[in-house]
Amino acid sequence: MTILDHSHEEHSAPKPAHTATTAPRGTQGANAPKPPVSNLLDRFFQITQRGSTLAREFRGGLVTFFTMAYIVILNPLILGGFTADNAPTDVAGGWLSAAQVGAVTGLTAGVMTILFGLVANLPFGLAAGLGINSFLAVSVIQEVTWAEAMGLVVINGILIVLFGITGARTAIFRAVPKELKAAITVGIGLFIAFIGFVDSGFVRSTAGGPPVQLGDGGSITSIPTLVFVVGLLAMGILVARKVQGGLLIGIVATTVLAAVVEAFLKIGPASATNPGGWHLNTPVLSGQLVSAPDLGLVGEFDMFGAFGRIGGLAATMLVFTLVFTNFFDAMGTMTGLAKSAGVAHKDGTFPRLKSAFIVEGIGAVAGGATSGSSNTVYIDSAAGIGEGARTGLASVVTGVLFLGSMFLTPLTSVVPLEVAAAALVVVGAMMMAQIREIKFSKFSVALPAFLTIVTMPLTYSIANGIGVGFVSWAIIGAASGKAKKIHPLMWVVSAGFLVYFARGPINLLLGA
Numbered sequence: 001m002t003i004l005d006h007s008h009e010e011h012s013a014p015k016p017a018h019t020a021t022t023a024p025r026g027t028q029g030a031n032a033p034k035p036p037v038s039n040l041l042d043r044f045f046q047i048t049q050r051g052s053t054l055a056r057e058f059r060g061g062l063v064t065f066f067t068m069a070y071i072v073i074l075n076p077l078i079l080g081g082f083t084a085d086n087a088p089t090d091v092a093g094g095w096l097s098a099a100q101v102g103a104v105t106g107l108t109a110g111v112m113t114i115l116f117g118l119v120a121n122l123p124f125g126l127a128a129g130l131g132i133n134s135f136l137a138v139s140v141i142q143e144v145t146w147a148e149a150m151g152l153v154v155i156n157g158i159l160i161v162l163f164g165i166t167g168a169r170t171a172i173f174r175a176v177p178k179e180l181k182a183a184i185t186v187g188i189g190l191f192i193a194f195i196g197f198v199d200s201g202f203v204r205s206t207a208g209g210p211p212v213q214l215g216d217g218g219s220i221t222s223i224p225t226l227v228f229v230v231g232l233l234a235m236g237i238l239v240a241r242k243v244q245g246g247l248l249i250g251i252v253a254t255t256v257l258a259a260v261v262e263a264f265l266k267i268g269p270a271s272a273t274n275p276g277g278w279h280l281n282t283p284v285l286s287g288q289l290v291s292a293p294d295l296g297l298v299g300e301f302d303m304f305g306a307f308g309r310i311g312g313l314a315a316t317m318l319v320f321t322l323v324f325t326n327f328f329d330a331m332g333t334m335t336g337l338a339k340s341a342g343v344a345h346k347d348g349t350f351p352r353l354k355s356a357f358i359v360e361g362i363g364a365v366a367g368g369a370t371s372g373s374s375n376t377v378y379i380d381s382a383a384g385i386g387e388g389a390r391t392g393l394a395s396v397v398t399g400v401l402f403l404g405s406m407f408l409t410p411l412t413s414v415v416p417l418e419v420a421a422a423a424l425v426v427v428g429a430m431m432m433a434q435i436r437e438i439k440f441s442k443f444s445v446a447l448p449a450f451l452t453i454v455t456m457p458l459t460y461s462i463a464n465g466i467g468v469g470f471v472s473w474a475i476i477g478a479a480s481g482k483a484k485k486i487h488p489l490m491w492v493v494s495a496g497f498l499v500y501f502a503r504g505p506i507n508l509l510l511g512a
Contacts, residue, residue, distance in 0.1 A: 045121055045391040050343065052390040057123075060389020061397025063248045064125045067383040067420050068398070070280055071109065071127045072405050076101040078133050079373060090141040090149070091309075096297065096371060103293035103406050104370040110402035112363040112375045117395025120356040124337055125381045125398045126363045132325060133373035140318060143310050150301035150368045152315065156322035157364025157374060163327070164357035173331060173357075174349060175487035180469050181348035182437040183449035185336035187456040187465045189431025192379050194457035196424035199279060199417050200228035222276035223267055224418045227258050231422035239386070239426060247387045247423055254419045258283040280417040293406035297371035317507055324500045326374055328463040330360050333377045339434055340427075341385045379462075380420075382427040444480045448473040467497035 042048050047057060080096035081087025087095035109127035116126055132153070140149045163169040176184075197203040202225055204213060220226060231254030238246030261267070262283050270277035306315040338350035350356075363375035384394050435453075440446040452469030456462055474494045477486050499506065 041393060045393045047391050047393065050390040052388060054393070056388030057391055057393040058397055059248050060123055060384035060387040061394035062384075062401070063251065063387040063423070064123070064378075064381050064384030064389065064394060065398045065401040066248075066251050066415055067380040067423050068109075068125050068127055068378050069401075069405065069415060070417060070420055071130075071378075072102055072106050072402075073280055074130075075105040075128045075133060075372065078130075078137050079371075088137045088141060090145045091143060092145045094146050096146055097294070100294045100297045101372060103295055104297050104372040106402050106406040107293070107295065107298075108363075108366050108370045108372050108375050110399045110405075112359070112366055112399070113395050113402060114399030115362070116356070116359045116377075117392030117399065119359050119392075120352045121392035122334075122338070122343065122350070122352070122356060123341060123381060123385055123389035123391060123394035124334065124356075124377045125384070125395060125402075126360065126375045127378055127402070128367055128373040129326070129329065129376040132322060132376075135321070135325070136373060143314070143318075144306040145302070145309075146371065147300055147302040148305035148309060150371050150373075151303035152306050152318055152322060153368030153374050154301055154303055154365050155319055155368075156326055157361055157366070157368060159319070159323050160327055160361035160364055161358055162361075164354060164361050167354065169327070169331070169357045170354050172489050172493055173335075173353065174347065175489035175493075176348065176470075177473065178346070178348050179438050179445050179449055180452065180473055181335050182339075182434045183452040183469060184332045184462075184466060185339045185434040186432055186438070186449075187453040188332060188336040188379055188462060189382075189428040189434070190453060191428075191456040191460075191462065191465075192382065192424045192431075193428025196421035196428065199424075200421035201225040201279065201418070202228060202421075223261060223265060224258070224270075224276070224278050224416065227254060227261060227416075228418040228422050230254065230257065231419050232425055235422055235426045236429075239430075247383055247426065250426075251415065251419055251423055254422060255283060255415050258416050258419060259414070278416045278418065281415060283414055283416050283419075285414060290407055295370075299369060300371050301368055313510060314507075317503060317510075321500070321503060322374070324496065325461075325463050326364055326376060328466045329461075330357075330376045332462045332466050333379050334360075336379070336431060336434075337377070337381055337385060340382050340431055341390050343390065380424065382431060383423045386427045386430050444476050444482065447476060463500075467500060470494045471497055 041054065045057070047054065076098035079088070080098040080101040084093070084095045087098070089095045105128055109125070112126040113124075116122065116124060136149050136153070140152065144152070160169070194203070201222055202214070202220070205211065214220070220229065231250060234254060235247055235250030238250055243249065258278070262278070267282075268274055268277045269282050270279045306318070334350070334356060335344075335348055338344040339348070344350045360377055367373050367375040381398075384398070438445065438449045440449070448469050451472050452465050454465075455468045456465030459465070470490060471494045474486055474490050477483065
């Protein structure tokens with residue numbers, strides 16, 4: 001009996017019908033014309049098969065880079081500084097150079113995004129995760145050194161890779177009900193839109209009043225926020241009119257507008273004395289445009305030093321927090337992005353799921369090994385997907401640009417945060433379309449879905465939204481007489497999330 005292997009059918013080209021007249025063996029390969037590069041890319045990345053084109057993939061890769069490029073500037077500000085006085089210092093007084101952090105941020109994001117595109121063939125960009133880098137800078141280095149903190153990140157990544165290789169991560173992913181997966185997508189859409197509103201200054205926190213408000217005192221008072229509004233409307237119109245490259249055109253045009261405004265009004269960067277300035281990046285090109293990157297932080301990590309400094313229990317709890325945040329943030333993000341890209345199956349899974357999980361775990365290892373923090377899939381990739389990206393070729397384009405950013409940091413910093421924020425809001429609106437898959441007529445489905453959706457933006461955490469959704473789905477479902485329909489892994493993960501949410505009291509109880 002012959003067993004046929006169809007595992008590579010999607011990559012193989014159709015066989016020609018005139019096989020009887022093919023050249024003799026040994027001469028065909030030498031004499032046959034080589035297929036054009038575009039055809040090779042099409043076959044490798046399945047571009048036509050997924051309903052895309054080379055132009056869309058390149059545009060999508062550009063858009064994803066422009067909406068993610070802020071991390072090359074922001075990550076050094078979170079993890080490092082230019083002197084010990086303006087950098088977060090660890091328990092031993094050590095600190096990270098902002099210039100070195102910027103270099104390894106671009107390096108790791110570039111390498112991991114290219115690898116993800118080649119292996120997983122999905123249009124997702126990877127870079128240093130904002131949640132984890134903030135956790136390291138604010139909490140972890142109060143107990144350990146920077147090298148030891150990055151060692152914990154490496155351990156976290158190794159565990160996530162093992163979860164991917166053994167299939168545990170895939171099994172958990174498949175156990176999640178499709179309605180909850182849809183809610184995760186919608187929650188991420190709302191979350192990134194909220195990020196856009198906050199980053200642009202359109203929504204701000206208040207003192208003594210409601211948690212947030214429109215602009216400053218209920219009105220828009222800054223020019224950069226006005227530029228955000230103009231960019232949002234411009235991108236929205238272009239997308240609504242189905243203009244090819246609408247988001248990219250909108251980003252470039254709004255950046256030009258911002259540069260013109262800055263040239264005439266001299267607004268400057270936002271600060272305590274200039275609250276109406278540009279956030280993160282000022283749209284001005286100045287000084288040296290090209291510089292060699294300093295990669296001195298590569299390999300500067302201590303994998304087991306934290307266990308000796310603070311004890312095994314305390315170090316294990318830190319790793320537990322890193323794994324839970326990394327694991328479920330990425331899972332939720334990939335769920336939403338796959339649906340947005342139209343490559344997700346009915347059950348929410350997507351092609352090369354296991355490979356995607358493994359490579360994402362390797363990103364965590366690489367981020368710790370280069371001291372740039374754990375690298376993970378970015379929700380900002382939805383901007384490139386909104387531009388039409390459907391394959392890993394877009395990721396390769398994004399990754400190459402990240403590698404280039406190591407040398408061209410001034411060019412990377414031209415796009416102000418207000419412009420990138422406008423793109424995020426537009427993409428958030430696109431992702432909200434998945435809400436139609438949730439049956440709100442069934443309250444046992446409606447409440448967990450609702451809690452998942454609103455918890456993400458309100459707590460500024462994808463992992464928190466997923467955790468609340470898991471726990472409420474299991475408890476409400478069981479109390480409604482549907483315990484048999486709840487996958488056992490949902491109970492296991494829900495129990496883990498309960499520990500995750502109670503880790504503060506648990507640490508105090510155990511004296512960790």
